Structures are given as C-alpha cells and as structure tokens.
Amino acid sequence: MSANQTQLHDSPARYGTLSRFFHWSMAAILAWQFATALAHLQLEDTAIEGFLWGTHKVVGLLLIILIVLRGLWSLHNRGHRPASLSLMAKLGHLALYTLMLVVPAIGLLRQYGSGRAFEPFGLPLMPGFEGGSIGWMTAPGVLHSWLGWLLLVLIVGHIAMVYVHRRRPRDEDVLARMLGNRQPSSAGSR
Known part of the structure; x- marks a missing residue:
C-alpha cells in the first residue's frame, strides 16, 4: 500500500483513512440497526429478535x-x-447526517423520559427515576421509527446514486473517493 493510500486526512481527490473508517463503520452499524428493527417487527418473541x-x-x-x-x-x-x-448531492448528504443524529437522539430522549435506567456497557448513563414518564420526552418517540425508516430510504437512494455515478458516462466514480482508489476505472482494470 502506497503512502498516498494511507493518507489520514481528506484531500480534494479522495477521503482520508479516518473519514473512510467513519463512513464504513457507520454503514455497518446502520445495517445492524435496521436488521434489529426488522427483527423486532417481523420476528417478535423469537430468540433472533431477543x-x-x-x-x-x-x-x-x-x-x-x-x-x-464524524x-x-x-x-x-x-x-x-x-x-x-x-446541490442535490449536498442536500442529500445533509439530510443523511441530520437523520443519523436526530433518530438516535430521539431514542435517547425517549429512553430518559421513560424513567427506565440505561446502562450501556455497564456505564450508568441514565439512572432511571421513580414515578410516571415525562410526556414531552416520550411523545416524539413515534418519530424515532418513522424518521428511522426515512433514513433507510435515503440510504438506499445514496447507494443507488453511487451506482448511477459509477456507471453513467462522463460522471465521476464517487465510490473510488470513499474506497481510497483514485485510479481511473476502465473495463480492463476492474
């Protein structure tokens, strides 16, 4: 691997190693999250769903x-x-980033408002409390699901546009920027 391919920072030609790490690890995490949501909807009360x-x-x-x-x-x-x-690509990415932040934030708000403890990895992030839930914190909970599915639609659109740009003549192969490969793609080199 050349020094150019291990570049940490981004450049005008491609994303650096850390940006690519964030992108692909978040893609894997989002795939996991959607798998958990689908299991919750389709495989209720099964070991897989559990x-x-x-x-x-x-x-x-x-x-x-x-x-x-990120x-x-x-x-x-x-x-x-x-x-x-x-401009459409810029707005699409802005929508993706916004939903990737808002959807889990609503989930955390709903979790806190429910009064139930939340101790991820054994760390007491939210100790929980006695009494009823806090209505204004739990009310937006339905948005967590709906915005999550909207996020999935945007992700599918994002993937489709990567494919379109990769295949359409005279378009830039944007996937190469996120893979770190800036060599011109041709039928012989693929």
Whole structure:
C-alpha cells in the first residue's frame, strides 16, 4: 500500500483513512440497526429478535457518538474534502447526517423520559427515576421509527446514486473517493 493510500486526512481527490473508517463503520452499524428493527417487527418473541433487539439501544448510542466524531472530523477537514457533485448531492448528504443524529437522539430522549435506567456497557448513563414518564420526552418517540425508516430510504437512494455515478458516462466514480482508489476505472482494470 502506497503512502498516498494511507493518507489520514481528506484531500480534494479522495477521503482520508479516518473519514473512510467513519463512513464504513457507520454503514455497518446502520445495517445492524435496521436488521434489529426488522427483527423486532417481523420476528417478535423469537430468540433472533431477543438477541438483535437487545443490542438496539447500545448500538444506537455508539452510532450517535460516531456521528458526532464524524461531524467534528468533517469540520476539521472542511475545504480539503472532495467537492460535492451537485446541490442535490449536498442536500442529500445533509439530510443523511441530520437523520443519523436526530433518530438516535430521539431514542435517547425517549429512553430518559421513560424513567427506565440505561446502562450501556455497564456505564450508568441514565439512572432511571421513580414515578410516571415525562410526556414531552416520550411523545416524539413515534418519530424515532418513522424518521428511522426515512433514513433507510435515503440510504438506499445514496447507494443507488453511487451506482448511477459509477456507471453513467462522463460522471465521476464517487465510490473510488470513499474506497481510497483514485485510479481511473476502465473495463480492463476492474
């Protein structure tokens, strides 16, 4: 692997190692989260649902931590990153980032408002409390699901647009920017 391929920071040509780590680890975490949600909906009261759903909150917390770190890293690299292809691409990414932050934040708000303890990885993040739930904190809970499914739709659109840009003549192969490979793609080199 050349020194160029292990570049930590972003450049106008491609994303650096840390940005790629954030992108692909968050993609894996989001895939896990959607698998847990689907199991919860389709496999209720099964061992699979019990295992997957039991990880949903903890992995959601991990996701919100990563999105904050990714956002800070993006701000640090502002001006050095590959340019957005269009206004629509810029708005699409903004919507993705916003939902990746808002969906787990609503989940955490609902968790706190429920009064139930939340101790991810054994750390007492929310100790819980006696009495009834806090209505204004639990009320937006339905948005957690609906916005989560909207996020999935946007992710599918994001993947589809990567494919379109990769295949359409004269478009930039945007996948290469996130894989770290900036070699021109041709039928012979794939």
